[in-house]
Amino acid sequence: MTTRVNRSRVRPQTLRGGDGGLNVWLEQHSPDPTRTTFSSPSAQPFVSFPASDPSPNHTPSPQFPPTSASSPTPLFANSSPKATPPAPPPAEYKPRLQWRDSKVFPKPPMVRRREQQVDVWIRRVVMGVLVVCVIIVGGVYYSQGAPPPVHDENPMQTRLEKALAKQTGVLSAFKSKSPSFRDSLVASQRYIISPQHGGFAHTTMGLYHLTYLSTILGRTPLVPPFTFDSHHHSSSSSKHPTPAPLAISNVYDVERFRNAVNVSMVDWKDIQPLEEEDMKRKEPLGCWVAQMPLEELTERSEGLNELGLDPSFYTLRIGGPRGSAGQQLNDLQIAYAFLSGFDADPAAQAGLIDQALHTSSAVTLSKNNHHDPEQHVFCVDHSLFHTTSSSRASSHAHLDQYEHTAFKAHGVALRFVPELDDVANDVISFVLGEKQPFVGAHISASGECFKGNKDASGCIRQLLRYVEAVDRVRALSAKRHGGNHGMKKTREHRHSARTLPVIVTTDVTDIGFLGEIVNLGWTLLDYNDLEVRQHFGTWPREVIESVVQSKASGFVGTKDCPESTLDALRVRAWKNGAVELL
Numbered sequence: 001m002t003t004r005v006n007r008s009r010v011r012p013q014t015l016r017g018g019d020g021g022l023n024v025w026l027e028q029h030s031p032d033p034t035r036t037t038f039s040s041p042s043a044q045p046f047v048s049f050p051a052s053d054p055s056p057n058h059t060p061s062p063q064f065p066p067t068s069a070s071s072p073t074p075l076f077a078n079s080s081p082k083a084t085p086p087a088p089p090p091a092e093y094k095p096r097l098q099w100r101d102s103k104v105f106p107k108p109p110m111v112r113r114r115e116q117q118v119d120v121w122i123r124r125v126v127m128g129v130l131v132v133c134v135i136i137v138g139g140v141y142y143s144q145g146a147p148p149p150v151h152d153e154n155p156m157q158t159r160l161e162k163a164l165a166k167q168t169g170v171l172s173a174f175k176s177k178s179p180s181f182r183d184s185l186v187a188s189q190r191y192i193i194s195p196q197h198g199g200f201a202h203t204t205m206g207l208y209h210l211t212y213l214s215t216i217l218g219r220t221p222l223v224p225p226f227t228f229d230s231h232h233h234s235s236s237s238s239k240h241p242t243p244a245p246l247a248i249s250n251v252y253d254v255e256r257f258r259n260a261v262n263v264s265m266v267d268w269k270d271i272q273p274l275e276e277e278d279m280k281r282k283e284p285l286g287c288w289v290a291q292m293p294l295e296e297l298t299e300r301s302e303g304l305n306e307l308g309l310d311p312s313f314y315t316l317r318i319g320g321p322r323g324s325a326g327q328q329l330n331d332l333q334i335a336y337a338f339l340s341g342f343d344a345d346p347a348a349q350a351g352l353i354d355q356a357l358h359t360s361s362a363v364t365l366s367k368n369n370h371h372d373p374e375q376h377v378f379c380v381d382h383s384l385f386h387t388t389s390s391s392r393a394s395s396h397a398h399l400d401q402y403e404h405t406a407f408k409a410h411g412v413a414l415r416f417v418p419e420l421d422d423v424a425n426d427v428i429s430f431v432l433g434e435k436q437p438f439v440g441a442h443i444s445a446s447g448e449c450f451k452g453n454k455d456a457s458g459c460i461r462q463l464l465r466y467v468e469a470v471d472r473v474r475a476l477s478a479k480r481h482g483g484n485h486g487m488k489k490t491r492e493h494r495h496s497a498r499t500l501p502v503i504v505t506t507d508v509t510d511i512g513f514l515g516e517i518v519n520l521g522w523t524l525l526d527y528n529d530l531e532v533r534q535h536f537g538t539w540p541r542e543v544i545e546s547v548v549q550s551k552a553s554g555f556v557g558t559k560d561c562p563e564s565t566l567d568a569l570r571v572r573a574w575k576n577g578a579v580e581l582l
Contacts, residue, residue, distance in 0.1 A: 180283060181308075182376065184271040191266070192219040192378045195287060195311065196303035197296070200226060200542035202562040206382040207248070208411035211263050213385050216336050217343050219378060223248045224268045224307050228540045243540040245306070251543060253415045260413035272308060282310035284371030286353075287379035289313045294363075300381065301365045312364040312371045314356045316342075316384060332405060335385050343378060404569060412573045416547050423536050424547035430535060431523050432501055439473055440552030440571065441466060441522070443506040444561035460516050466556060467520065469580045473554035474500050476578030500553065505545040505563075554578045 185191060194210045196203055203226055214221045225245040247269045248254060258264060282305065289297070297313055304311045318338045342348060353372050356362040362370045373379060404411075416424075429435040443466065477500065502522040508514065517524055525548065527533065527541040536544070542563075549555065549567040552575065557564025559581040568579040 181272040182283075185376070187376070190217075190219045190376065190378065191222050192217060192380065193222040193224070193285075194380060194382050195300040196224050196227060197300055197382065198562065200228065200540065201546060201566045204414070204546075205407075205411070205562060205566055206386050208414055209382060209386045209406045211261065211265065212406040212410045213336065213339065213380075215261075215263060216340050217378070219343075221263070221265050222268060222271075222377070223265050224303075226251060226540075226543075227303065227306060228542065243538070246540070246543070249417075251417065251420065253417050256415055257410075257413050261410050263410070268307060282308060282366070282368075284312065284368065285309045285377065285379055286312045286314060286371045286373035287381060288316040288373055288384065289381035290383040291315050291317065292383060297363055298365060310364075310366050310368055310371070311379070312362055313381075314353060314362050314373060316352065316380075318384060332385070339380065339385060346375060349373065407569050407573075411569065416550075420539075420543065420547050423539065424544065424551060427525070427527070427532070427536055427544060427548055428503070428551065430532070431503065431525060436501070437477075437553040438501045438503050439470055439477070440549040440555045440567065441470060441502055441504045442549065442555075442557045442561070442564045442567055443504065443508060443517075444558035444564060445506070445508045446558065446561055460513060463516055463520070465582055469556045469582055470502055473556055473578045473580055477554045480576060480578065503548065503552070505549060550574060552577060555580075557581050 192210065192214050194206060197206070207223065210221050210223075225247045227245050228243045247267055248265070249267055254265060254267070285304065287300075287304075289300070300313075301311055318335055353362075357370065364370050425435060428438070432438065502520075503525050504517055504522050505525050506514075506517070514524060525545060527536075527539070527544045546563070546567065550570040552567075552571050554577040555564075555568050555571040557568050557579070564581060568581060571577040572579050
């Protein structure tokens with residue numbers, strides 16, 4: 001360790017009597033606690049004090065070291081300044097960079113920059129080669145055809161489980177993908193299906209008749225989608241394409257219907273999607289039908305072809321009064337009892353099948369061979385259990401409760417989905433200016449006046465009968481919905497009942513006849529109108545008109561017309577409104 005030498009020059013002071021001078025000197029040369037000092041065993045103080053004397057009168061006096069030629073002169077001496085001691089030799093310098101000793105020389109900046117650019121280009125080339133290899137391998141893989149993914153279960157199983165969450169055992173688990181709808185059904189479960197026929201209203205009536213029959217036979221109904229044909233639209237339908245098929249769950253609240261009647265329905269889209277690839281292969285299916293013309297058989301066959309089915313029709317005659325096809329179904333209980341016994345008698349079915357094949361009465365419109373009806377899927381046409389089929393229409397001017405047992409049991413619970421209800425309320429507010437009670441009317445081109453008449457102008461006089469019927473329905477509506485259950489009505493209420501607006505739906509295309517309807521002050525609803533469709537979407541016209549008429553306070557319709565019959569049943573059951581058929 002080197003000795004730190006204090007080279008500060010201090011003016012020498014003379015020690016005077018006592019210790020005053022020494023104290024001043026000690027104060028000036030006292031060590032600074034904030035400064036770091038170094039001690040050395042060879043360093044000697046300039047002033048030393050003798051050992052303290054225990055006598056109280058003893059006063060210490062400073063003692064100074066002897067001076068010599070080599071020792072420094074005290075600061076307070078009057079001699080020349082002391083000589084400066086030689087400075088210690090500097091420590092050995094060691095440079096921080098050792099690259100010269102290790103013989104590693106830094107590269108010039110240009111060389112380093114060039115090497116970095118080369119590394120970047122090498123990475124780019126490698127990544128480009130990898131991308132090209134992946135593209136080539138993928139192209140070869142897909143050109144040869146990728147193997148189909150292997151699934152343990154068919155993806156349709158999830159939709160079926162959701163649709164039938166409360167009904168167990170209706171559909172089987174999918175083990176492998178198969179184009180046949182029979183593989184999607186439970187082998188131990190029995191099903192029933194009916195060919196689609198007619199318009200939307202007629203198909204709906206056949207639907208709740210089918211569910212009512214399924215409860216009697218103990219079978220599960222398979223419900224095909226609703227189809228819409230151009231000939232069921234008005235003259236403005238040529239401006240719009242034919243609507244796509246609608247599943248039952250898109251029109252009716254299926255869950256509410258199941259809870260109300262305790263019947264589990266299987267939507268056809270859940271077992272056989274309606275895709276073009278699935279339609280190429282037609283599955284055979286044997287059906288029991290009533291005796292009917294070939295034209296009606298052709299229409300039923302086309303409806304089943306749209307489902308991917310190739311039907312074979314076998315005629316079944318139900319015991320009862322003699323007459324034309326379907327006339328023996330005046331008593332529905334007889335028809336239901338007969339079908340229940342026939343379904344439980346396989347021997348009787350086999351006998352009728354052999355007889356039909358022997359007499360060549362079985363009809364298959366395709367070039368394929370006949371396919372016999374089966375026990376697993378019982379196909380029966382609604383002409384055998386539906387009294388208002390096209391082969392037989394109701395002859396009563398008013399609704400007969402006995403003929404509409406199926407509606408009272410099941411049809412009344414077949415409500416529309418909330419989305420359709422909202423659209424119908426918006427349409428009513430749009431055509432009437434505001435949402436308010438109204439009287440509905442449906443004038444069908446199938447009425448007696450329009451049959452065989454190309455010009456509907458001669459049927460304008462028939463409007464007087466509808467005007468009179470609307471007035472009667474208005475009066476009945478005032479009694480049913482008046483104050484104190486109609487026993488006490490105010491003048492304002494009677495006036496409002498006589499002025500209830502009328503919304504008319506019709507399939508008559510004669511412009512003169514439609515003009516007379518507008519002249520009566522009635523509102524003509526045509527959902528195919530461009531302005532209406534732009535506001536409320538491209539729903540099928542029959543569906544929107546049926547929903548709108550079901551919200552009427554009263555209804556006037558055409559006898560023997562499925563649309564009028566169904567609308568009248570709903571108004572009377574849902575709104576307790578007055579109805580009349582002409």
